[in-house]
Amino acid sequence: MPLTWLILILFALAGLGYVAGRSRALRSADGDPRKLHSLPAFYGWNAALSGLMPALVLLALWLFVQPMLIESRISGHVPADLIPDGSSRDLVMSDIRRAAHGLDKAVQTQLISAEAADRLNGDSTDLRALMGQVGIAIGNDIEPRVLAAAQQYRKLDSAAGRWMWGAVLAVALAGLGLALKRTHKGFRARNTVERGILALLILAASIAILTTLGIVLSMLFETRNFFGLHSWTDFFFGATWAPNFRGDSELSFLPLLWGTLYVSLIALAVAVPVGLFAAIYLSEYASKAMRAVAKPLLEILAGIPTIVYGLFALLTVGPMLVNVFGRGEDGLLGVDWMAGATSVLTAGVVMGIMLVPFVSSLSDDIINAVPQSLRDGSFGLGATQSETVRQVVLPAALPGIVGAVLLAASRAIGETMIVVMGAGAIAKFSLNPLESMTTITTRIVSQLTGDTDFASPETLVAFALGLTLFVLTLGLNVLALYIVRTYREQYE
Known part of the structure; x- marks a missing residue:
């Protein structure tokens, strides 16, 4: 299912959490807001944010780490003879991702069935025939083992997606349940919400700082590789x-x-x-x-x-x-x-x-x-x-x-x-x-x-x-x- 649906579900759960948290707080005070430590809205926001924010953080981390883990696993099984002389493993991985995207596109548009794509087991002749029939351009000279790796890439990506859905929804429901369990008239909901908003602001500021740091480090590492291959004296003091x-x-x-x-x-x-x-x-x-x-x-x-x-x-x-x-x-x-x-x-x-x-x-x-x-x-x-x-x-x-x-x-x-x-x-x-x-x-x-x-x-x-x-x-x-x-x- 599209990632958009998961995000919409999380926001829907947050909305339900807001209503449930506010109602639960009022019931604990016999319907009198004056008996509550905080305004009723704070109890609702506490439940909503407790279910939404941990799930979104997990989702962001998952989306960041998942492609690297899958590519690392696939890349480790790419035979050395698939890498042309003077080329790099990244080029082969690019072909694998492109072929996997072609499979996903064909399945999503129902031009071929998921079972047909999964049962090929690396039979590149049948796979190219199917892709040719549906008009999906994955290249005329893709190596059979690249197509087999693309099939494995697609399977791992689908499995990781299912695990992601389960983990994110579980975290959202757990956070929502814990927040509702703690909700009562004496709970300091306003203090908790304000600390959560402060943490959110610190996270936003940290993202900007970490992004700058990541840009600098990426350039530093590649610059180090450059000076390992080329003289630094020519770079800084040459004239041509x-x-x-x-x-x-x-x-x-x-x-x-x-x-x-x-x-x-x-x-x-x-x-x-x-x-x-x-x-x-x-x-x-x-x-x-x-x-x-x-x-x-x-x-x-x-x-x-x-x-x-x-x-x-x-x-x-x-x-x-x-x-x-x-x-x-x-x-x-x-x-x-x-x-x-x-x-x-x-x-x-x-x-x-x-x-x-x-x-x-x-x-x-x-x-x-x-x-x-x-x-x-x-x-x-x-x-x-x-x-x-x-x-x-x-x-x-x-x-x-x-x-x-x-x-x-x-x-x-x-x-x-x-x-x-x-x-x-x-x-x-x-x-x-x-x-x-x-x-x-x-x-x-x-x-x-x-x-x-x-x-x-x-x-x-x-x-x-x-x-x-x-x-x-x-x-x-x-x-x-x-x-x-x-x-x-x-x-x-």
């Missing part, structure tokens, strides 16, 4: 990026880091003046009516998908720059400096446009946070509005504005789609903004695209690049938060 998947690659991240910083610098050169001036206008000069219209329109830029910005760079900004810098005597300047539409300048300008709402919104909030008493004191000394903005408001808001710029810089460093479509894919050192370059994020996508072998340094280098990018953006975010907190300590 040239992966060729033949074992003699040069994989230095310095050309990628230069392209990343160069594109981000141009983006900030566009976004910071425009965004800051827009924030000053909206905060200090615009009327309420104008502000109510202009600020939402400006922030619409933040909601546009980055792929749209990439198309804008490729189809509009790039050709426009070529008309100016790259058509020789036919161009506006009569020069031929730009060979194609992709360049650092193209990606930087478009990325700067994308960052304008980030800078303007954060700067606007920071400028508005400057106490009005500072403005009034400046006006009282005879300063004009422009002098007050230049000599009082901006110096007071400067730490917060710097923090906003650093946050925008970390956003620019992590951008991918605009760079892919606007800057090109050449890793090199150059000061010419009209040439094509690439960035760390673009190379990560490139190295993990297609049929990749996760045992080669040319693929594992993506994780080393990701860890480097993570450290770089983390440093910028920490610096920005430090500056903002210092600002708040001074002006709040």
Whole structure:
């Protein structure tokens, strides 16, 4: 049965638990709520949460652990001769999962019976004939033993699913029964519910922390594998990026880091003046009516998908720059400096446009946070509005504005789609903004695209690049938060 049904059943049991717990508490007090330690609703919530939360936690853990256990068991029985030279066991497991999914899909749509799928016992000829008859595409060259493993995978997954249903429902009923047994007029239901809600909030915060920790650890382990296959001195101190998947690659991240910083610098050169001036206008000069219209329109830029910005760079900004810098005597300047539409300048300008709402919104909030008493004191000394903005408001808001710029810089460093479509894919050192370059994020996508072998340094280098990018953006975010907190300590 679908997992959705199990979740709906759990919530239905929680609803019944709420009604039963509330009613049981009132009966213990002879129908008088004043005799209860807590409000009647707390007794209902105690019963509902006691049945629901342990079951959901068990369900989440089961769904996380079950695939790993099944794949570990199946993977251990995959013959070594099924793994092609230079490939990995993960590729074979991918074929097994795909074939098992094909069996499940055929059974669920009643194109073949579950008995027909189970009785084949690895007879791949009959299985392929059946799958061909029902039109399920599992591949024309799947090895017979892979199909047998897929059949075993499906059996284990079905058995584990049945055990999951039984265990989760048993835990839900046990928790509900225990809560109802403890329900009486003297039970401190409010305290129990509040502790449960506190535990739920701590769990939610822990999930965010553990997710970040898991991301970092996954990158660390794969980065360690990369440095076991490739020299760390070439990665950190080399000058060439040239992966060729033949074992003699040069994989230095310095050309990628230069392209990343160069594109981000141009983006900030566009976004910071425009965004800051827009924030000053909206905060200090615009009327309420104008502000109510202009600020939402400006922030619409933040909601546009980055792929749209990439198309804008490729189809509009790039050709426009070529008309100016790259058509020789036919161009506006009569020069031929730009060979194609992709360049650092193209990606930087478009990325700067994308960052304008980030800078303007954060700067606007920071400028508005400057106490009005500072403005009034400046006006009282005879300063004009422009002098007050230049000599009082901006110096007071400067730490917060710097923090906003650093946050925008970390956003620019992590951008991918605009760079892919606007800057090109050449890793090199150059000061010419009209040439094509690439960035760390673009190379990560490139190295993990297609049929990749996760045992080669040319693929594992993506994780080393990701860890480097993570450290770089983390440093910028920490610096920005430090500056903002210092600002708040001074002006709040």
